[in-house]
Amino acid sequence: MKFNMVLHVKLSNYGKSDFLIWRHPDGTEEKVCVQGTNAEVAENCIAQVYGLDRVQEVIENKGRYTKENLSLYRSEGTLDMRCFYCSQRRVNWGPTPPRQVTKKTKDDFERIRPKTLRIGKNTEPGHPYYRESLLCLMALCAEYETQAIITTKMLEFDGRLLEIVKETDSVIQYSFGSDQLESGAVSQGFTNLWRLEQAIRYQEAGAHTTSIIVCDLAQSIDQNIALGFPLEEIIEAERKYGITKRLLPLRINSDKLSMIITGKPLRDIVAPTQYGNEMQEGFDFEVQEIPRPYGRRGNNETYIREVHPDFQEMIDDGTGICGRIGDLEYCDKCDLEGDTRVIFPVDEIVKVEYEKDNKRRRRAPKEQTKLRFTYPEEKNPEVS
Ligand code: SF4
Numbered sequence: 001m002k003f004n005m006v007l008h009v010k011l012s013n014y015g016k017s018d019f020l021i022w023r024h025p026d027g028t029e030e031k032v033c034v035q036g037t038n039a040e041v042a043e044n045c046i047a048q049v050y051g052l053d054r055v056q057e058v059i060e061n062k063g064r065y066t067k068e069n070l071s072l073y074r075s076e077g078t079l080d081m082r083c084f085y086c087s088q089r090r091v092n093w094g095p096t097p098p099r100q101v102t103k104k105t106k107d108d109f110e111r112i113r114p115k116t117l118r119i120g121k122n123t124e125p126g127h128p129y130y131r132e133s134l135l136c137l138m139a140l141c142a143e144y145e146t147q148a149i150i151t152t153k154m155l156e157f158d159g160r161l162l163e164i165v166k167e168t169d170s171v172i173q174y175s176f177g178s179d180q181l182e183s184g185a186v187s188q189g190f191t192n193l194w195r196l197e198q199a200i201r202y203q204e205a206g207a208h209t210t211s212i213i214v215c216d217l218a219q220s221i222d223q224n225i226a227l228g229f230p231l232e233e234i235i236e237a238e239r240k241y242g243i244t245k246r247l248l249p250l251r252i253n254s255d256k257l258s259m260i261i262t263g264k265p266l267r268d269i270v271a272p273t274q275y276g277n278e279m280q281e282g283f284d285f286e287v288q289e290i291p292r293p294y295g296r297r298g299n300n301e302t303y304i305r306e307v308h309p310d311f312q313e314m315i316d317d318g319t320g321i322c323g324r325i326g327d328l329e330y331c332d333k334c335d336l337e338g339d340t341r342v343i344f345p346v347d348e349i350v351k352v353e354y355e356k357d358n359k360r361r362r363r364a365p366k367e368q369t370k371l372r373f374t375y376p377e378e379k380n381p382e383v384s
Contacts, residue, residue: 007099009137011108012038015118020331021350022342029350032331032342035121035149037114041099041133042123045092047153047184050081055188059129063097081184083153083177084257085214085250088122098129101136109144116336117141118149124185126155138164149173149334151212153182154190157201171208171335174199177215177250178228180260192230196237203243210244210335211237216261217249217325218293221310227261244335247311247321249304252294270294270302297324297346 017036023029043063049055054073057065065073073079080093119125125134134150138161141148148170155161155172165172174195179186186192196211203209215229225231238245252258258266271292294302303324307315315321318339320332324346331342 006102007043007097008102008104009039009041009099009133011105011112011114011117013112013114014038015121019349019352020329022329022344023348023350025348032329032344034116034333034336035118037112037116038118038121039105039137040121040123041119041125041130041137042096042127043099044094044096045082045086045088045123046096046127046129047086047124047182047188048080048082048093049096049188050078050184051187052189055129058096063095081187083185084181084254084260085177085252087251092122096123096129098133101133101140105137106140109140109146113144114146116147116149118151120151124152124154125150126152128156131158131161135160135164138168138170141168141170147171147336149336151175153185153195154188155198157198157205162202162205162207165202165207169208171210172199172202173246173334174209174211176211176213176230176234180228181257192228193233196230196233199243200237200241203241208335210246212246212248212322214248214250216252217247217304217307217311219262220308245319246332246335247314247319249321249323249325252302266302268292270296271305 013036015033015036015038017031017033020031020033021029022032046055046058049058050073054065054069057069064070070079082089082093086092119134119137124130138148140146142164145168147168148165150165150170151173153175155174164170176192176195179191182192199209199211211234213229213231213234215224215231216227219227221231234243234245237243250261252261252266252269255265258264258269262269269292271294293304293306295305297303305326307325315330318341320335320341321330322332322334323330327346328343329346329349333340333342
């Protein structure tokens, strides 16, 4: 028996804000990140689809390839063309039909009443295939006075969306990388320079628009430009049109990506982990002196230990950044709170424990969860 399941847009109130909690020396806690609630308008990410013909096939086939072509694309090795550095590789692959805004979605708004809503944490929401769902979701944002953060690589200028973005005081966050790392998106025409053109149109029409640059902060601006990151154009767009640029350190988590970006395998760029006074087993002490600009944190992800002076200068001049550099965590509130910048030591982040049975995260220890924090500036000297 076949069921026609409706894919609802669900609001998930697990977000980065559940992980990024700063415990101040006096024991009070601050949820630093504004991203507490997420929603996806796509079942999976359409950036995996290579080229416009295949997009057409997917749209005509309820978000799937035809059976014959599925095998063909698999044998060609072109089934999955998502961005190389995608942080959601484990979860956003497969059929890509739109999710529908339904009564259940509205019930979620009623229950959660989110102040902000991030749309597109795991999947691309700006593709025309999802436009109706996106517009319906934004209508709920307007009804519940929710500010949306729409993260996109594929959103073309659309007057209907423009109006509701302005009405809800939301932000369109264009994501920029290098065309060579984003085969799916680029093969569909959504190149980095195309994105910048759309961003300029939204900004010129009065929508809050930002450009978030996902690049290698350990290398110079010129080195990043040589790798295809359109930094010059983005810097110019900020100067000329006021599109706020922001930085997101590129996560280099595979040898393939490491070779493309640094010309070296991962083991040669990541510093060994130190356990107390003991160095990681198998580490070759003779090559200890090779500069290793990356480290590995508890969840096995890499982070930048030292930022290149070009980017340090940008940060010192006020450019916002999201993520870890060395022993510090940075947050610019996704540009929703003006010039607010928060910087604090990573060892002051409250640890999150995982339940072993179903791997769902929960906030613990319990005594920490009782504390509530409301941004008193005198206790928060790093906020400027
Ligand atoms: S900049 Fe801050 S608010 Fe935005 S995603 Fe990063 S941590 Fe969250």
